[in-house]
Amino acid sequence: MTKSLSRLFRAWKRKKSRTSASVSAELTANLTYLQEALGSSTDVVIRQFTVGSAQPVKAALAFIDGLADNVMINESIMKPLMLEMRMVADGLSKKDILTVIKDKVISMGQLREVDNLSAMLDGMLSGDTVLMLDGYSSALLFGTRGWESRGVEEPLTEAVVRGPREGFTETLRTNTSLLRRKIKNPLLRFEVLTLGRQTRTGICIAYIKDLADEKIVSEVRKRLERIDVDSILESGYIEEFIEDAPLSPFATVGNTEKPDVAAAKMLEGRVAILVDGTPFALTVPYLFVESIQTSEDYYTRTFFATLIRWIRIIALTSTALLPAVYIALLTFHQEMIPTQLLLSMAASAEGVPFPAFVQAFFMGLVFEILREAGIRMPRPVGQAVSIVGALVIGQAAVAAGLVLPSMVIVVAFTGITEFIVATQIESVTLFRIFVTGLAAVLGFYGILLATLALLIHVLTLRSFGVPFMSPLASGSIWDLKDVFLRVPKWAMLTRPQAIPTNNRLRQKPLQYPRPPSGKKKD
Amino acid sequence: MKKSRKLFWITVIVLLQAVSLIGCWNRQELSSLGLVMALAIDQAPEKNKVSITVQLANPREVKQPSKTGGGGTKPVWVATNTGYSFSDALRNFVSISGRKLFYAHNQVIVIGEEAARKGVRPFMDFLSRNYQIRRTSWVVVAKGVKGARILQFQSEMEKVPAMEISSLIKAKVDASTAAGIDIHDFIEKLTGDGIEPIAGGIELTNRTQPEGGEAGKDKNEVSLTGTAVFKEDKLVGWLNKPETRGLLWILGQVNRGIIVVESPKDIKKPVALEITRASGAVAPEFRNGKLVIKIKIKEEGNLGENMSEVDVTRPGVIKTLEDEQKKVIENEIRAALKKAQKEFKTDIFGFGASVSRNYPNEWNKIKSRWSGMYPDLAVELDVATKIRQQGMVSSW
Amino acid sequence: MLEDGKISSKQYFLIIFSVILSVSIFSVPAPTVALARQEVWIAMVIAVFVDGVVAATLYYLGLKYFPQSLVQYCSTILGRIPGKITGAVFIWFFIHVAAITVRILGDFMITAVMPQTPILVFAVTLVILSASAVRNGLEIIARLAELIGPVLILFSLLTIGLVLKDVNPDNLKPLFHTGLIDILKASLIPSSWFGVCVIMGMLLPYHDKPQKTFVAKMGGVITGTILLTAFMLVQMGVFGVHGTASLTFPSYSLARMIHLGDFVERIEVVMMVIWLGGGFITLTVLYYVAVLGTSQLLNLKSFQPVVIPVGIVIIGLSIMLFSNHIDLKAFINKVFPFYALSIEGGLTTVLLIIALLRRGTAKKANRK
Incomplete structure (x- = not known):
């Protein structure tokens, strides 16, 4: 087993070291290469023609149908080459043709010369058009990318009441443009690299040069460059390769579907990673507190935003601990339940044969199944499933004497609150199972143990060098201005200090709004 | 380093299993x-x-x-x-x-x-x-x-x-x-x-039973x-009931309640006064080497019900009612004191504790003789009563 | 370097605070109130002074021999063999106190909350969890203290605030009626617990501003003392002197008295959980310091191999040292003050004197 694996591994390494040939001066050789490389795919278009009138040169134009913009090719490439070339080409020596085409004939913004066959192929596969001339050992790549894509729409996740409604799309270029539109700073940088041997996916590291810490940017770059995989279909593919704590239930890389969120994070000194083919951008470093912050906190007014933030904190705590506390109360600390409530709970507990933990486990499982079914089902059916599931199963389980009515309330409430802090669903669900199990064995002491274990774990986490739990533990107390409170905009003087940045101050101080100073005289 | 990590996890797993084997101890459905x-x-x-x-x-x-x-x-x-x-x-x-x-x-x-x-x-x-x-x-x-x-x-x-x-x-x-x-x-x-x-x-x-109902x-x-x-x-x-309230006055535990006093005009027709606020304090004093217990009661109340025809708006009537009230309170306290001191000879009012708080040195001296001293303690009452409101009507 | 982490003054403060409050809240009130009666606060002030002297000694030595830790400068001051022995005594003390801490927390659980559960369960779970924190080094422990410390302060204030209406101020009288000797005797109990902060000698080299250690440490001690004293005063107010002294866990009984309206009551289990969290910090810090000291004593490159052996020793000691809670109480009230203070105060003073003498002789030698 290990032997065959290591053989495979060596083969993989060899494949990588394959050097690609340069563009040949013979057009036919290049065409053969293309044909060999692409096979007889029907979407490959190779158009052969001649350029110039006096000394015609054989030429070939190649592009992929559907990826390249046909109109653009016809208007800006074919037409000039075939018609206008005649006018300028008289008396042109064969040597100069390429330069003339480049400099005078083609009316296109994006154009580059490549002498490497594989680079040529890569360009072509990303929608560029290749022009090869007989007798030249380089080819021209025209930027003709233009394909059918989804428009900029309101994203399904991260819905807001107030705030921009646009979301990233599947096209990398559109996404960078969305970011550029938010931040018109020349220092906004996009660094592109291609990853994935099969998919050749474009990845873009976006950051603001003055704000982002150079160390973090180079760390991101280093980690991305290390990736050597077959395919990258979604940002999740690279997330798992660049995480600091790959075995932790907690994500140390953030993701967002909204350009305004990505921009705001970049403005705090973070780095965004855009991946072609997905509307989800990654942001690093990612801190725990980001999961209780949403873009809308900063668009609504301060008091309400603070209230909502507290509601989120309470929801997060209760979704993590409520079933555990309930079980601990029910099976260990009955003295804590008010007498009247205990009597009525005891009344309904008569005749329920299962221990509280089994009930909670069973109901929790049912809820998770319903949730998953609701997501996977076609939308109209999905809604029916969740309502029917919640009402019917809960009601029936109580009526049949399988679970306590209060257990249904607890589980349902837990399930609902889970969605309030959507970014932590995965970790919270796992932790809930852990803590509920311990609570069933040791009561509140078990809850304490689970919580301490959780704390020890999260405190060891780092995201790109930044402690995951800052500013809650370690770090400046002033960073709490945007954790338990959302202080007014004019008081948010500094960027979060947890994220290293070269430019600490965010705005001019003392901008508390005042009435106009001069007294009006009637 | 690697070895110790492995050892660590093995220990953790073994111990956790040991824990889970013992079962659930204090669990009770x-x-x-x-x-x-x-x-x-x-x-x-x-x-x-x-x-x-x-x-x-x-x-x-x-x-x-x-x-x-x-x-x-x-x-x-x-x-x-x-x-x-x-x-x-x-x-x-x-x-x-x-x-x-x-x-x-x-x-x-x-x-x-x-x-x-x-x-x-x-x-x-x-x-x-x-x-x-x-x-x-x-x-x-x-x-x-x-x-x-x-x-x-x-x-x-x-x-x-x-x-x-x-x-x-x-x-x-x-x-x-x-x-x-x-x-x-x-x-x-x-x-x-x-x-x-x-x-x-x-x-x-x-x-x-309500009238007409079957007697229990x-x-x-x-x-x-x-x-x-x-x-x-x-x-x-x-x-008994009044003595109990007498005790509660001294302990400072009267919160609310009704004091029924005789109307200044007609003895048979009572006036009910409602207690709204009261406090009681025990203050022992040594006078010429002799222990005297002073009890201070402050009471405030409202006029709750006036069954007689006395006109409370007339000057002096409220004062009279206050005095009547004071008398009732004093009687209750005296009754309680009499029972506890003379009959049961037990210091339920905490006079001794109060002495020990205020005169610790003296208390250490008299501590052993306390049960003998207690029945004959001189107790002084200082009751202050006040009527604040007369209700929704003044008089009719 | 065994430990690369640095802790901030705030973290230092919260570590010391948690150590001061969380275990003392179980072990100090009953015996101290029994002796000092209404004058516990005087006893507490004396204890703070005693601890201040120890702290000053350690502060002086720590800065003088920076970046050596307590265990390391023992050898520098006393020479190789006696230094190693002294260092071992300190490490033994840390392990011993850690075991006592585990025992106090476990005893508390099986007396007040879960009597049918074997104490081994609590000892084992606490130590395992603690070991996982220790393995991750000082910074994690410091951050843990930074999260739990404030919660501890908040809930202590909440407990005190909620039972304030049950306080009978008469119980706090008479004032100034306890003999000085009794107060001094009483002050030994808190001093011995505060003295556990000799751990500051071990942590000082890892403070990012070592010069501020004294302030941070005394800040923690004073804050802890204020809360602890407030607890004892409220306990006396609610249960009376006699009542407080006779209760096994007065602080827990105090939390049981909480009732606000008809439904904010019976929340003592929540309080228990918070205190246990604080106790966990204490245990972890002591455990860590013992592990660090051991590896410094043995000149190890990493402290990881020591973690598990020390943990097993702590579990074993916590179970075997005392046969029951009465035994434990007798030890804490009668033996521990003298035992602890002779190490905390005595041994450090000896170190200081020898260090000063050495400096004197070194100066003379220089002049010659």
């Missing part, structure tokens, strides 16, 4: 609990035994009594057991009820008069040592009957009689007609220096009347 709502302590027929009565809630019946009626089980289950000690008697219950007794929701502890006269210290030890029993359970003494008898009464209002007793005590305490003493207070007074315990007195009475055959209503007075841990006697 709700349906396996016998919820003790009230406890009664009585003297068993055998001389050195106690009999303990528990009132267990039957939750199913508490929530929805069986519709068939008659054949349904009762919402509570009362059982008695005897043993050489409190816990000895309790231990036998499991074998009867099949459920584990759970005391944390115990509302009331009823001590039978006979048992109370023999001394309650051993019971209090159990009650404070047990980790489930709360120090906020009420302590009452059954007047004239066995405590078990009190637990057997059937409540009309509440499904669980213990809950009714508990709210009855709360209501009475609020109206300042009974001393609300819980385990905590009782133990504090029992162990405290220079103070003796008291407890509410509970008894069974006939239900007052059985005594089937509990009421809280008077106060049980202890010396050390033994019951020595009872205070």
